[in-house]
Amino acid sequence: xxxxxLCSTSCKKADNNFNARISFLNGAIGAADFxxxxxDDIAIGKIPFDTLKLYSSVPSGTFKIGFYQGVALSPxxxxxxxxxxxxDYTCFTFDSVRKYTVFxxxxxxxxxxxxxxxxxxxxxxxxxTTGLRLVNDTGKTILSGKTFASYPNTFEEVDTxxxxxxxxxxxxxxxxxxxxxxxxxxxxxxVFLTGSIGGIGTEKPKLIFWNHN
Numbered sequence: 001x002x003x004x005x006l007c008s009t010s011c012k013k014a015d016n017n018f019n020a021r022i023s024f025l026n027g028a029i030g031a032a033d034f035x036x037x038x039x040d041d042i043a044i045g046k047i048p049f050d051t052l053k054l055y056s057s058v059p060s061g062t063f064k065i066g067f068y069q070g071v072a073l074s075p076x077x078x079x080x081x082x083x084x085x086x087x088d089y090t091c092f093t094f095d096s097v098r099k100y101t102v103f104x105x106x107x108x109x110x111x112x113x114x115x116x117x118x119x120x121x122x123x124x125x126x127x128x129t130t131g132l133r134l135v136n137d138t139g140k141t142i143l144s145g146k147t148f149a150s151y152p153n154t155f156e157e158v159d160t161x162x163x164x165x166x167x168x169x170x171x172x173x174x175x176x177x178x179x180x181x182x183x184x185x186x187x188x189x190x191v192f193l194t195g196s197i198g199g200i201g202t203e204k205p206k207l208i209f210w211n212h213n
Contacts, residue, residue, distance in 0.1 A: 020083045021055045025092040027125035027194045028100045032070035038063040060085035076100050094125035110155050118183045119155040124148045124193045131170040136163040160185050176205040188212040
């Protein structure tokens, strides 16, 4: 299984000097609830699809981190890495050509956002989506040029809005999803796009917003 692992200096610290925090999203369609284990000890238990669990406290140190489906005795995938104390991490599972891949990265939130602006990073978890753009309901573009599995550890400053937000892909005129989500000056957001194009029920495309501050 492929593992994306990116690290850079974090500016948001965990609760104390002996632990770190991991925020985890299960974006793998069709997978059973995921459990994350550190050296075979449960760190985060049973996260269902489309669920974002924020700021789970985990020990610092070097660990083999395994991702287990349901009651499986062996992980779908695992990797060994050092978890730094006092640091926040973002982790999510998603579908890819190598099904149920994991992304794991140290967070690097901006120290300051310009007046009248907010900051966003965007992750599409839907394979083969390209040319993704966020717009408000007046047609003003908020973010553009986003694609599946392109996950830089950076936030972009964008204009604020109090209007309905819509997600489009490529040159299509039918929204993938829409959400009433005010983007507030000075705020920092992570935005996930989960589900599948044309999916129904729980597998419909869905925008998930995480407000960091």
